[in-house]
Amino acid sequence: MSFLPDFKLETYFSRWEFNTKYNLCASDTESLSLEYLLDLSDDKDKKSLEEIKFGYLETYGSTELREAISSTYNNSSYKDILTFAGAEEGIYVAMKSILSKKDHAIVITPNYQSAQTLPTSICDVTAINLDSENNWNLDIQKIKDSLQPNTLLISINFPHNPTGKVISKSELNDIVNISRENNLYLFSDEIYRLMERDENKRLDQISDIYDKGISLNGMSKTYGMPGIRIGWISCKDHSLLDKMEKLKHYLSICNSTPNEILSIIALKYRSKIIERSRKIIKNNLVKLNSFFQKYDNLFEWKEPDGGCIGFPKYNGPEGVEVFCENLIKEKSVLLLPSSVYNSNLINSPNNHFRIGYGRLNMPEGLSQLKNFIDKN
Known part of the structure; x- marks a missing residue:
C-alpha cells in the first residue's frame, strides 16, 4: 500500500487560516449566510x-x-x-x-x-x-x-x-x-x-x-x-x-x-448567487490591479482569466517564503507561498504566492499588506 504524503496546503492552512486576521489567499468567494x-x-x-x-x-x-x-x-x-x-x-x-x-x-x-x-x-x-x-x-x-x-x-x-x-x-x-x-x-x-x-x-x-x-x-x-x-x-x-x-x-x-x-x-x-460572487470579484480586482500597478517593482502580476485567486511573483530580495512569514508576524495577513505547491513529482515556479480576491474583506487585508510594504 502506498501512503499519501503530507497535504502541504491543508497543513499550512491548519496552522494559519484561523490564527490570522486577514486570509488574503482564500480560494473561495464570500460565504453565504x-x-x-x-x-x-x-x-x-x-x-x-x-x-x-x-x-x-x-x-x-x-x-x-x-x-x-x-x-x-x-x-x-x-x-x-x-x-x-x-x-x-x-x-x-x-x-x-x-x-x-x-x-x-x-x-x-x-x-x-x-x-x-x-x-x-x-x-x-x-x-x-x-x-x-x-x-x-x-x-x-x-x-x-x-x-x-x-x-x-x-x-x-x-x-x-x-x-x-x-x-x-x-x-x-x-x-x-x-x-x-x-x-x-x-x-x-x-x-x-x-x-x-x-x-x-x-x-x-x-x-x-x-x-x-x-x-x-x-x-x-x-x-x-x-x-x-x-x-x-x-x-x-x-x-x-x-x-x-x-x-x-x-x-x-x-x-x-x-x-x-x-x-x-x-x-x-444560482443566477443571483453567481451574480453576487462575480460582483465582489469585479470590485476587488479594481483595487488589486491598482495595488500591483503601484508596486510593480516588487511584483509581477497579470489579471487572471477567471476564478477568484491569482499567483503573482514576488521579486523582493529576501524571497517569498520570508516575505509571507514576516507578513503573518507583523500584520496577521496570510498569503500562500509557492513552496506549498511543490511535490515529489514537480516543483512549483519559485517566488510566487497565491492571493485571493473573492471575499468582502479583501480590501482590508490589502491595506495591511500595503502598510507592511511601505514600512519595510
Whole structure:
C-alpha cells in the first residue's frame, strides 16, 4: 500500500487560516449566510427545511439534488451525477476508481495537491507545468509527447488553481481530441467555472462534450458555500460512476440531509448567487490591479482569466517564503507561498504566492499588506 504524503496546503492552512486576521489567499468567494439564502427562498423552500429529518440518504445523493445539479449542464441527466462530501472526496474517489499500478497519468501543474499526489500514489505520473514565463500558457505538444502506451488519464483544471488561467476553446478541443484518439479518461476540475472575466472565454464542461469526460464541481467556490461540503462528478460512463459509488461506501457513505436541501435551494437561485460572487470579484480586482500597478517593482502580476485567486511573483530580495512569514508576524495577513505547491513529482515556479480576491474583506487585508510594504 502506498501512503499519501503530507497535504502541504491543508497543513499550512491548519496552522494559519484561523490564527490570522486577514486570509488574503482564500480560494473561495464570500460565504453565504443562512439569512441570505432564506431571503431568496419561497414558502416551498422554507417548508422543505422545516420538514428535514436527520436520516441517511442515498449514496449517490437524492434524486432531487442530482436533478438540480444536472440542470447546470447542457447535456446531462440526474443519472450522470454522483455527489460527494465536498469536491475533494470526488478527486480521491475518481483517481482510486480509475487508476491502477500498471497505468500512467498526465497531470497539469501546479495545482491542488491531491490532483497530483493521489495519482502518484497509484501509478506513474507525468506532470506538465504551465509556463510561468509566458502567461501561464499550456504547451499542448508536451501532452502529446508525454503519452505512453499505458496512459489512461489526463487531469486538467481550468479556470486554474492557483493562477486563474483559462486556456482557449481550441486548446481544450485539442485535449479532448487527444483523449478521444487514445481512449483516455479526461478528468476536469471545473470548480472555478462561472467566474471568468470574459464569459466568451468560458469553457464547455467536459462531461457535456466527451463521453469519457469527468467533470468535477461543487458548492464551495462560485456558490460561496464551502461549509456545506457538497461536491459532485458528472460523467456519462455509468459503470465508472457505480464503481465510484462503491468506494464512497468506505468514506462518507452519504451526504448530510440539511446540506443537500440547502444546496438544492441555492442551485434554484444560482443566477443571483453567481451574480453576487462575480460582483465582489469585479470590485476587488479594481483595487488589486491598482495595488500591483503601484508596486510593480516588487511584483509581477497579470489579471487572471477567471476564478477568484491569482499567483503573482514576488521579486523582493529576501524571497517569498520570508516575505509571507514576516507578513503573518507583523500584520496577521496570510498569503500562500509557492513552496506549498511543490511535490515529489514537480516543483512549483519559485517566488510566487497565491492571493485571493473573492471575499468582502479583501480590501482590508490589502491595506495591511500595503502598510507592511511601505514600512519595510
